[in-house]
Structure formats: C-alpha cells, structure tokens
Amino acid sequence: MTDTAIATPRRIGDNDALVARRYRAERRFKFYGIAAIAVTAVFLMLLFADVLVKGLPAFTEHRLTLPIKVDQAAIDPQNSKDPKIIRTGDFDSPIRRAFRDLFPEVTTRGDRKKLMGLLSSGAADDFRAMVMRDPALIGQDAKVPVLLSDDADQYLKGRQTGVEKFPGQGTMTVTPEGEQFKLTSDGVALPSPGDIIRMNGGAFRVLSLSNAALLAEQVMAPKTPAPAASGAWDIVRFTVPENNRRIDDQEALWLEHLKEQGIAESNIAWRFFTSGDSREPELAGIRGALMGSILTLLVTLFLCLPIGVAAAIYLEEFAPKNRFTQIIELNINNLAAVPSIVFGLLGLAMFLNFFGLPRSAPLVGGLVLALLVLPTIIIASRAALRAVPPSIKEAALGVGASHQQAVFHHVLPLAMPGIMTGTIIGMAHALGETAPLLMIGMVAFIVDIPTGFTDAATALPIQIYLWSDLPEIAFQSKTAGAIIVLLAFLFVMNAAAIMLRKRFERRW
Amino acid sequence: MDAMIKTPVAPSAPRIAREKPLKIKARNVDVYYGDKHAINDLSIDIPDSAVSAFIGPSGCGKSTFLRSINRMNDTIPSCRITGNVEIDGRDIYDKTLDVVQLRARIGMVFQKPNPFPKSIYENVAYGPKIHGLAKNKAELEEIVVTSLKKAGLFEEVKDRLDHSGTSLSGGQQQRLCIARAIAVNPEVILMDEPCSALDPIATARIEELIDELRQNFCIVIVTHSMQQAARVSQLTAFFHLGNLVEVGDTDDIFTSPRDKRTQDYITGRFG
C-alpha cells in the first residue's frame, strides 16, 4: 500500500461510476425479467386465443324450428303413453316431410336427397326425446327443434365461406339462351363472375359478362320467368369458391333462405356436455369422456390419498433413518421423474396381462394413474409435514403425547392444507395424462357413457386426441372445445389448490 | 418416597439439598451428538419443591442436560446418552419405562413460546384429555381454569378461551405454555430460557409465577440472566464446555463461588 492511499482513504460515495454501473446492471436485469415475462405472456395469450377461437363454436349449434303435427298413428297408435312404445315410433318421416314442405320447388330425387342431407342423421332424436318427456304432445301441433348436419352448421357459423349480399338495382330480365341464360339489368352495379343472382325464387350463377348482359347458368329454377323489379332480386357472393367447400352453392342458398326466414337459429349446444362420442360431429359430445375421466380420477384419488399420505407420514416421522429407507426415498423421487408411458406399459403388463383386469376400464386407468401420481403426493405430503415447525411436535411430546399422538393430533392437521394442495395438483396432473391410458386401451371409439368402473371408457385428453385425428372441420372445433373444458377443469383445480394454500396459510 | 428422603446427603452438599427431599439424581451422565461430546461426566442432585437454575455460557450443554431429564433428546436421532438419571429413585432410561408417561410427569416449557395453533382452551385441555385426567367436560373445564389461574393468565383470557393460542402476546403465550404444562399436574417442570423472548414486565410476571409454583413442583430453569437465577432459584449449577463446574446454594454461588470460571462468568468476564 502506498502512503497516499493511507493518507486519503477512499470513502463510500466517492465512486459515482461504480454506483452508476450498479444502477445500469440492476436496470438491465429488471428489463430481462420483464422481457421474459412478456414473451411468456404473449405465447400464453396466443395459445388461449387460438384455442378459444377454434373451440367456442363447439358450444353452439344450429337448429331449425319446424312446426310438426305429432301424429298419433305414427307414434303411439294404441294411445298407450308407454315410453317404450313411443320410443319406437316414427319420428323421422314427419321431420322430413315438414322440412321438404319448406322447399316446395325442390322436386327431383337428387335435389331432395341433397336437401335432406342438410339435416343431421340424428335430427329425430330431439323430437323423440321431446315427445317422450311430454306424451301429452301426441296429437298436438308442436314446434320441434331439428338439428342440422355438421356441414350445414359449419356453413351457418361462417366457417365454410364468407357471404356478401347486395340488393339488386334496376329491373332484372332473364332470357334463355340455349343451356344458359342471359340476364340483363338496367341498373348500375353489376355482379362479377361466380356471383349468384337470386330472383323469383330461383338462382343463377354468373358465368361471364358481356356488355350490359350477363351469361349465367341456372342453379335453382325460378317460379316465373317474369322480370324482377329493383329490390326483388339480389346478388349473393361467396368468398370461397364452390370447389373448396363442403356445402355447394345450392345448399348454401337453401341455408341462406332458412336463415333469412328465421327458421335456422344458433343455440347453445348442451348436447356437447350431455352426449357421448359419435361419428357425426354434430351429435358428438364429451359426456362419455368426462365420465371416464371422473371415474378414473376417483379410483386414483381413493388409492393415492390414503396410500400417499400414509407413506409420507411413515417416511417422514417414523421410518428409521437407515440405508434402506434412503434407497426408498431416492426411488420415490426417481419414480416422480419416470416418463408416464412407462407407467402405461407397466399397467398393461401387470393389471391387464397378469391380473386380467378388463381393458379400457376406468379401474385400470385409475390404477395406472395412481402409480403415476403417488410419488408426487408422497413428495408434496412430506414437504407439508416437514414444514410444520418441530416446536409444535415438541410441545405435544412435552405434555406427554406419544409420538404418534403428536403426529396425528398436531402435525398432520397442520400439514393437511399442504397435502391437499399437493393432491389436487397431482390429480390435475392425472387429469391431463394421456400416454399411459393409451397403453391400457382407453383409446377407443366408445359411444356409451360409462357408468361403472369396469365399463369401457375413454378420458378427456384421449377424446381430444381421438377427435384431433378426424378430418371433419366440425371435429376440429369439437377438439378445441374439449380442450377448453379440460383447461377449465385444470384451472378450477389449480385455483382450489391456491385457495386452500392461501386460506390455511398459518403464521406460527 | 421414603427411600428418597432417607438418601444420605453429604455434609458438604448444598443447604437446600439437605432441607428438601431429593427429586432428580444424575450420575456420570455423558451426552453425545454423533461425535460431539456435549455433556461430560455430569453428576448432580436436584431437590424437590425448589427452583434449580442452570447457568453458563452459550453452547455449554444446559439445554442438552435439561432435555436429558425428560428424554426429549430421544427425538434427536444422533443423540446418545450414557450414565444414570433417576427421578424419585427410578432410572428414567430403564428399558421398561414408558417414555410417554415419563414426559407427562415432567412438564417442559420451551425457550420460544410454542402454543398449539388451536384455541386457548384446547391448548390447556389437550394434555388432560390424552391422559384421561378428566372424567367429563365439567372436570376438564375445571382443570383448564385452575391451570390458567395458576399460570396467572386466566383473568386476561377468560372471555376468549376459544381464541387461537397464537393470537396472544409473547408473554401471554409463554404463560399459556406454562398453564399447558401444569395442567397434567407434573412433578417436575423443566424450563429452557422461558423468558428469553419476553420484555421485563412479562419476565417479572413469570418469575413471580415460578416462585409460586415452587411450593408444589420441582422446577429446573435454564437462564442466561444472572439476576434471574439469583432472584428465582435456590440451587444454581454452573456449566462450562459440557462440564458441570460448580453447583451450590444460589446465595453461595453468587457471593462466594469456589471455581475461578464461575467467578469470571458471574462477574461478566466471559460468556
């Protein structure tokens, strides 16, 4: 050290550069943190937005409301009012008849078939259920909800093509020209090729423009060949070409008509929550998968909670600390990190092949998930037990409680919120687990809603996986809809865990 | 009981040991934490119906020995004890002795107040409940009230027995812990620095209490306060580095210590 250094010792505050550098470093660090959070938030938002946009349409469906006379002869000829007989009645033909009556101009066989294709193949189910619920309707006139097919529904949800409509200006005259038609109007705004001109109950697709005249082909025959006055005709323009959508122009025009008449309306699709899987997207729901998940999780919970908590208490409080228990502890921690598919393989080998339990059953699914979640619950429970201050236990021992009494009277109740939190998080983990369930055959097309632990079932994430593989657009939105339900469950469970933790947080 | 009274006492023994019956007798006690030798060949006689104070610098093994008296050290896996500790002539490390019963007979009050996070009532009632000391609710309530009264807490909490024990002030909590300890009617009460977390007024309150309890209990108290030892105890034992350096009547220890280390400690030269 030099003399000068001794003579003028450095004081804190002398070094402004150092302080400035510290400030810069701190600001930089804060910025990195904020940037990291922002990036995470953006990705999360994108994910949620995507799922919501795709999935929300799954919660609505389009139905027609048709006035139908509930015919005694076709449904319950003997007037027995017996649900078994009503069930077998003919509900299909009245719906078809009523629907056909809306389009009297559709006469050819092919067109009629196409028209009926707009209805769901399960359209009669609602009608049947309605009459069975209220047999007094028989012989009466009823307003019957009729489900549309998935393609029609998708069209009305605007997921097949965009639609623009312009009112016609001037008088439109049609003159046949060989196979085609010549359309002339004295108005100004003229359609472009591909547009549809609707007039007199018919429709023409514009093929080309020549001078003031349009060359068009007939899509639907008009009722009269008379000219249509300004406002009595209009132009419909689909933004997606006919070849690129599953609803052709004719069907689209029928659906437009139904919508304009207020016959087709969008409703909440309770069906999504109340019916099982189906090959028809408009009929498919998550009830079966949800029940499968609930049954599976019940099995998991009833196995995991007692076994996990007992194991945690024993290991934390009573087990001798020797090499053997150390190995067990180590392996529990290792088990928590084992890929879930391995548990699935284990379940397949053990529960199905060795014990011969039924395939695809929630019982087996629950057993496998229990294996998966058990380490999580044991670890969380041990942490919760360890977090109880030893002074509480000492206090109990000090007044002459036995070790076991101290644990069960004092430590365990105090650790319970932590244990519940761990359990809920473990259950949430199990709810979202897919791979092990695939291995034990819970991946199957199952229409029936499972009611017991040995019924064939799937689970919610597996339903998502199954639907995501299907080509129909409607199933894509069902997939996202099921994801929304799954996420909602997970959020609720996590929120419950957080609330438990907040509610019972103790200051000792 | 008779055997205990007849135990011959050496003429050099402290006055108090001659006046009062012997309660706790320790001979050649060694305590180890793993390799650490925490108590070295300790022998002491502790009289009944008196307050005995353990003093000494930090880490000298006061708590360790105190916890050996109710076998609280059993809960520390690394702790090993040899030698002989007797209460009323009965070896407490005897294999046939039920340690839980032993701890019920020897109450303990810890350095940091540690009420159960339950109601005040539950705190005091817990011990009597698990030992079946009350036949019915009324008896239990009776025990709770008398214990709280003896601990000098009843007047302050009588309107809120259902409030959490942790909602009390530090001094009140410590008195609650004392009430909890005396509710099971122990023979010995061990107190490990019961006033270290308390202000002077609360301390005075507890010292008063200790003085009252002395009539019926054998009390052993660890303290870092020389004044406190001088005020409340009749017997004082000075520990140093795991050794019991000196034990004698409190008056003698504080006026004419025989060992230089004791003198240095009580005059504040180290520790």
Ligand SMILES: Nc1ncnc2c1ncn2[C@@H]1O[C@H](COP(=O)(O)OP(=O)(O)OP(=O)(O)O)[C@@H](O)[C@H]1O
């Ligand atoms: N659980 C333990 N494991 C290992 N060593 C311990 C343990 N408890 C105490 N010791 C050691 O034993 C010695 C005596 O500790 P003890 O707690 O009895 O001291 P003390 O006299 O009570 O001190 P203080 O006045 O600070 O409370 C210390 O050296 C301490 O480090």
Ligand SMILES: [Mg+2]
């Ligand atoms: Mg101590």
